[in-house]
Amino acid sequence: MFFTFIVKASILVFVSLLVPAAGYAESIRVAIFERQLEVTISAPGGVLLKKPGGLSWRHYTSEAKISTISGGIRVNTDQYSVQVLTIRGKTETLKVNDRWVRGSLKIIKKDGRFLVINSLDIEEYLVGVLLGEIPSAWPLEALKVQAIASRTYALYQRSRKRYEHYDLVATTLDQVFTGALSPNPTAFERRSRAKVIRAVNATRGQFMTFNGQPILAAFHSTAAGQTEDALQVWLEDIPYLTGVACPWDGKSKFYDWTREIKITTLEQRLRKHGHQIGVVASITPMVMTRSDRVGSLRILHSNGELIIRGETFRKAVGYTALLSTSFEIEHFGKNVVFRGKGAGHGVGLCQWGAKELAESGFNTHAILQYYYPGVIIQGLRR
Secondary structure (H helix, E strand, C coil), X not given: CHHHHHHHHHHHCCCCCCCCCCCCCCEEEEEEEEEECEEEEECCCCEEEEXXXXXXXXXXXXXXXXXXXXXXXXXXXXXXXXXXXXXXXXXXXXXXXXEEEEEEEEEEEECCEEEEEEXXXXXXXXXXXXXXXXXXXXXXXXXXXXXXXXXXXXXXXHHHCCCCCCCEECCCCCCCCCCCCCCCCCHHHHHHHHHHHHXXXXXXXXXXXXXXXXXXXCEECECCEECECHHHHHCCCCHHHCCCEECCCCCCCCCEEEEEEEHHHHHHHHHHCCCCCCCEEEEEEEEECCCCCEEEEEEEECCEEEEEEHHHHHHHHCCCCCCCCCEEEEEECCEEEEEEECECCCECXXXXXXXXXXXXXXXXHHHHHHHCCCCEEEECCC
């Protein structure tokens, strides 16, 4: 059965490998901090700062402490009547609060707080993403799978132009971005980054397309048997994000899980997300999806009833409280006990499944072609 799945996926997909031109560069803008009252920036050799339209850089030999003032921005004791500053390090890396990054920064003052955007080469960005999204100890082939998926996701989000000043955020709302290596890394950090760099370089420029455009390369931790249709999660029928069997992630620590939540906590979280409920009397799954996840629930409460989508319920209760929508209610009382399987929304690439497939000898493209049926893998051109 395992072999049959892969063969079917391979029949559906044409793979075009265009070797990227040497020295190609694609940049990405990542919001690494939002709504900051203060920002501290430092770098070996000092920090360079420029105002909008400025021709020269102001050199701060020590750290630059950035705070707000009426009508502008203060940097240490200097005052600038601007709302935006561009900053880079004297050397390649600089430290923003507690995070090291490469590239340049844009500090934007908005509503009395700061938005910090890191602009950098997309391949540099991917190194920081892989270290935040997947264990570096996993097989190199699995890291290469994640590199192509994450590069594709970044290109897709950049093309959407969702935000005025940046392309993605550095959290699980998009992809976790850990930044750059500090000047004094541990031996483990050096080894981990070196392996991740190998995976990024080995797939340099490669990304997935459908109908000529970068795809929404969704991924999650653990499918626990079957990935989910995008239609069930985001109410959008996406051909390359249809559910496929995934019987290979049984070693994941998230394959089976149990969570216990106080009923009063659950009520508070639902109300916080805009659901006008009273005292909850019962919670009953109503519709199950094709992948055996909860499509909708019926919540009886003192003010009536609430019919709610499974993903909406999970978001309200909390993604760490309910690891997936593949759950059943084992006990209902003052505490509610949920017993479930898998982790994440279940759409697209299953990271643990990719790990097991890599360990079984399947290559990067075969794994991607299976989880994203119908895509073309190609390379960026200069």
